[in-house]
Amino acid sequence: MKFDKPATTNPIDQLRVVGKPVDRVDGLLKVTGGASYAYEQHAAAPGAAYGYVLGAAIAKGRIDSIDTARARAAPGVLAVVTADNAGKLDKGEFYAGRALAGPAVDHYHQAVALVVADTFEQARAAAALINVRYTRSAGAFDLAAAKDGAQPPKPGKFRPPAQTGIGDFDGAYAGAAVKLDATYTTPDHAHAMMEPHATIAAWNGDQLTCWTAIQQVNWGRRDLARTLGIAVDDIRLVSPYIGGGFGGKGTILCDAVLAALGARAAQRPVKVALQRPLMFNNVTHRPATIQRIRIGATAAGDIVAIGHESWSGNIAGGRPEAATAPTRLLYAGANRMTKLKLAQLDLAEGSAMRAPGEAPGMMALEIAMDELAEKLNLDPIAFRVRNDTQVDPEDPKRPFSQRQLIACLQTGAQRFGWSRRPERPAGRRDGRWLTGYGVAAAIRGAPVMASGARVRLDKRGVVTVETDMTDIGTGSYTIIAQTAAEMMGVALDQVVVRLGDSRFPESAGSGGQWGAASSTAGVYAACVQLREAVARQLGFNVADATFAQGQVTWGGRSVALQSAARERELIGEDKMEYGDLATRFAQQTFGAHFAEVAVDAYTGEIRIRRMLAVCAAGRIINPKTARSQIIGGMTMGAGAALMEDMVVDKRAGYFVNHDLAGYEVPVHADIPHLDVIFLDEADATAGPLKAKGVGELGISGVAAAIANAVYNATGIRVREYPITLDKLIGELPKVA
Missing domain, CATH: 3.30.365.10 (Aldehyde oxidase/xanthine dehydrogenase, molybdopterin binding domain)
Known part of the structure; x- marks a missing residue:
């Protein structure tokens, strides 16, 4: 099946099963130890x-x-x-x-x-x-030392452009009324x-x-x-x-x-x-970055120039960390420049890690936006809203398929109580704790890839789905089951999903935030084939037949679905392929992250008190599993903000803290209750389900929201992640 025109009304829009927060169909196996992993x-x-x-x-x-x-x-x-x-x-x-x-x-x-x-x-x-x-x-083990010798990365598959430019960045930046020029660093992450x-x-x-x-x-x-x-x-x-x-x-x-x-x-x-x-x-990790961001604006707060340069390192033949990706799309500005530079290092390979590009890029960009808002004496949300764009800033003839960034920011501000934010950094205390609020926008691509599936109907009325799609804890089993149940008009417990075997039809796989939208589209295509087979077997007109509650209805007749397979199993197999909608529209997901932190005025200890994410990511196939993805991303973002750091021994050339004792990640005590809001959205250009992925949107922007909250609490701006107490302690006596 070819998806080359925006989706119209189809069986998914019934939303009897799709869109419901049902429990994971594989949940019982996982919590009872019945799910066998590779080594088992x-x-x-x-x-x-x-x-x-x-x-x-x-x-x-x-x-x-x-x-x-x-x-x-x-x-x-x-x-x-x-x-x-x-x-x-x-x-x-x-x-x-x-x-x-x-x-x-x-x-x-x-x-x-x-x-x-x-x-x-x-x-x-x-x-x-x-x-x-x-x-x-x-060997070369120090990105900062190798930075001056870094070169533009070679083009290739899954490699972003080394340099982009629109207008006259240098001239516009030089003439801007208000400017920011700051450098930020992110460490290696496991x-x-x-x-x-x-x-x-x-x-x-x-x-x-x-x-x-x-x-x-x-x-x-x-x-x-x-x-x-x-x-x-x-x-x-x-x-x-x-x-x-x-x-x-x-x-x-x-x-x-x-x-x-x-x-x-x-x-x-x-x-x-x-x-x-x-x-x-031995294996891959997220590589460290050094990022320089320059933004120039009018005195009223309109961005006239935005530039983002990023340096990362990798082994010979490795790819750069595409940290400039969000800057290319997130805000308006007629004069633009991005550059990637890659240094050869002799550390383990740097490669894809949740939201490659956006996650580390927004750790810098969204602090820079806060810093410039302060220079302009503008509220950070108002500054972002002022510079919203409904078209691709690098290609103004290409509109966003959906872009609810302003709604994400404003909905979050209302729900979070942004109006109560301390106006002056270090201006609010709760006993020995300095408290502050922070915000950051979020953006992450919503690509789709060809994906196939096979769907079987047996004489019991059971629908079995087979595809080599994987479930990495994201809920693939469940949303695929929901898609098949909706299409075939059966209850969820009448669907069996079999995944992760190369004998099954080839899917998009899990990664790049394309898994959910792509794999369910493949199942949709296979179910269309199965619906046609059922209709032919029953002598129905498939274009007008309805599938609901285990029955197939057409022309005043209603027949049990399972009767179509009484004599033999019926099979539908197909894959969803895509046309040029992704080139005609900028397909992205958007969000806004809010954080409240408390910082001990005497020790520099940082505690996250609450966080909120507001997301616009197409139709949400399962709000429960989607929420799990967002709070998982928020937790990883908290780790990136406050603790995660693969420390390099720059003499011997290895990561010193190479275990889960020395490499610190958040534990339950570090993470408070997290709140998630999904805005109502259905993107007809994304696929027949009108859905997008959310797994990587949840981490994009989180670290910067926390960093901005730490600044609001203390008045101390840290541009070198992670934000640990040693980077605050020298200034705290004055604040305290």
Whole structure:
């Protein structure tokens, strides 16, 4: 099915099931332990051996020799895989890093060997017996030191433009009545998902099956085939449940490659889970940025020039962090400039993490907007509203398909009580606590991608949906079930959803905030085919037939849906493909984040007291699961604002705090009750469900709202994240 015109009225608009806050259909399995994750697929691969990954002890250099004799002779050891016996290995298309070091070492904890043994303990003990001799080389580990040598990144797939320009930024900025020129920094961030990267691999002749934690099954098959040099059709990937991904499990990484190599060497299934330190230094992360923002405005507050330059670093071949993305679209201004620069660093690869581009970019942009509002003596919300635009600022002939940014800001201001905000920074105390309010706008793209599904109807009236779409905790099972139930006119408990298997039709996968809208559109297309098959079987005119309450009605006749499949199962299969609506309209989601914080006037301790998000993201398929996505993003945004920081040892070249004890993320005590409001919206250009994703909108802008609240509370402006008490304490005596 081709979606090339805005959606009109269709069966989804009945909203009998879609749009309802139903419980997760997979919830019971997850809370009772019945959902089996990648490392737990024991029944699928009986007798699996265990693989233990040995990571490189240097950050840059070469392997001179690997002596594995003692490891091979250790009890229970079945195989030891190194670059010497792994065969030729390529790299996948999405990630730039190599799965196995040798002879060059690209970064610390890059895998240098996999030990396979009967038990995990035997594999771990044997790995300690491997003697690796290295020659260490000088490496680059400091973004600030490498900044001046950074270059514009090369163009390519999933790479933003290195530079954009509209009008005369330099001239307009120079002549602006009021100016801001400030630099902000964000550190490296870890995905820190609960489930580690894990894979069980098994060979049957030339056929490889991997039960693995992955977000994009189709990407994984492509990249694993390319890495191992085998046919895509010889690979099956299975990933029904995933314990968090946040972009870090976009496609295969070393766990899948090494499990496959280990299984081939040991001639039995092998399971590999990366130990927690390798989750920081071996796989991908969000890279640090240095961002310079310049904004010029008239004395009345109209932006006349806006410029955003960002520097990030990566291993050779890696992509930049696209921090300038929100500045290109969020505010009006005739004269515009953005630039990305990429430095080569010898740290683990930087890549996609929840809202890549927007999340770190808005950590800078939305502080800058507050700073300029203060210079203009304007309320921060009023300044943002004044510079709203209903067209793409870089292409004024391209309108936004929907843009309710002003409504988000104003609705949030009313609900949050913005009028009670302290007018003067450090102007309100609650005992020993200084209190303040902060706000930030939010924007995140709403892309859609081709996505397919297969829908079956059996004689019991049960509808089964099959697609290789994944559920990374986002609620894919539930919204797909709701879509099928709405289309086929059955109750939710009459729908079975099967996900995460490459034998099913290829979907868009989970990532980039395209998963919900794309996968449900694919299910919609398949259900259209099934409705036609049902109508033909019953002798009905499908164009006029209605499907509701388990009945199909046409021409005064009403027949039970299940009767159409009395003789044989009926199947509908299709995929949704898209035309040029995304080029004709700027398709984005919008929001506004509000935060109230309290800062101890004597110690600098920061406490979040309350937060609110107001979101406009198309039709909300399930308000309950969507709310979970938003509050999850808000929690991650709080972590980015106040605590998360992968600290680099700039001499040895690795992330020092490479575990969940040293890398601090928010816990229950850090997060108060969070409030979420969804504005009424249905975007007909986005797809037949008129829905968009929300999973990444929830984090975009959060950190800046908290940073702005800290400033409002203390009068101390911190431009270097995270905002920790040591960055406040020097000024607090004067404030206190």
